[in-house]
Amino acid sequence: MNLTVLIVQAVTSFLATAAFGIIYNIPRRPLIHGGLIGMVAWLIYFFLYGWSGNDFAATFAASFVIALLSQIFARRFKNPVIVYSVSGIIPLVPGGLTYTVMSRAVVDQYSLALHLAEKAFVLSGAIAMGLIFAEVLYQIFKKRHLSNPGKVGEGISMFKK
């Protein structure tokens, strides 16, 4: 891993995440913050994947960080959590894998396609688990340390403030 790779990855992931925010009509300030969250998460994913080769763990860690940072930003700037988390998730989504599934399926390699589809499904699960895990931790923290405790597991209350 050299410095050029790091810079290219950081800049492109920031731009890609912020650009997705534009497609989702996110207002300007959360757009920049969302881009930063997306950048941090992608760098974590990129280096964890490169280091361990385990994309499940890398995806989980990155989405965990997205959810945690989004909670903090949402609380600080009084915006819904979704405007911070939504575009950061995009690079983690196994889009390339889904594409490979379809391209295998149309050339009649169904067993390979099915195998990859299961993997894509598990990776989406990893994203969701990372988000939920961060949120439960945040709820517990809030209950312990802040004046207005919410009940842990009361709905999946990521977006209640």
Added chain:
Amino acid sequence: MNGFQGSYSMNENKTGFAHEVAAICVLAGKILLQNGAETFRVEDTMNRIARNFSVNEAQSFVTPTGIIFSIEDRDVTQLVRITHRGTNLRKVTQVNSLSRLIAEGELGLSEAYRRLKEIERSDHVYPNWIQIVAAAAASSCFLLMFLGKWEDALPAFIAGGVGQAGTIYFHRLTKVKFFSEFMSSILIGLIAVLSVKIGAGSELNKIIIGAVMPLVPGVAITNAVRDVMAGDLVSGLSKSAEAGLTAFAVGIGIALALSFN
């Protein structure tokens, strides 16, 4: 909503008051649901607004295609059918701040209703051309993030931009679901194949993956899983069906284009 007066007070006319609170709650819920908020946020916001107008017996049931809102002992029930959904998170943010203002007791019934109507009417933050440029830029950035080659960034840029323009255009042309995704992915695939044929691009797969990212229903799938985990089973399952069909539309479109390769 016809006949909205905004002039009832709690003691004067309890049923009329409850009707107007219900109208505000349902309108807020409708805006949230149509613009990409999650199921439990919609339900939570509606109940919260009702509680802030001291209506404590409110119940809401939200699915991707409709909202049922009812106030138990006042015989008030409203049903709203949601036919089209998009993602405009600015409106979600605005409704969120409005609900904060209501919680602080700074807005009366009629003022809240008027502001919600304003939010509902407001347009996109960014004009179409900016959205197209954003999708194009995102596509080439994704290509580089997935360790594609620099020379492929331009084909991905063009394919992603054309894909987004196609999505906007076909969506305006017809409201048939999945059609715009299908047509745009055909366009993306054709541009990618063409660029490799004329030598402008080298890795076909990476170009297509980068350019197709704005169409992939990644957020929809993640939200669906999260809805199921939050206990909103109906929403979760219907959202996953929708996301699955979108993924199929994109996949088949790409596959069709690849047959020209």
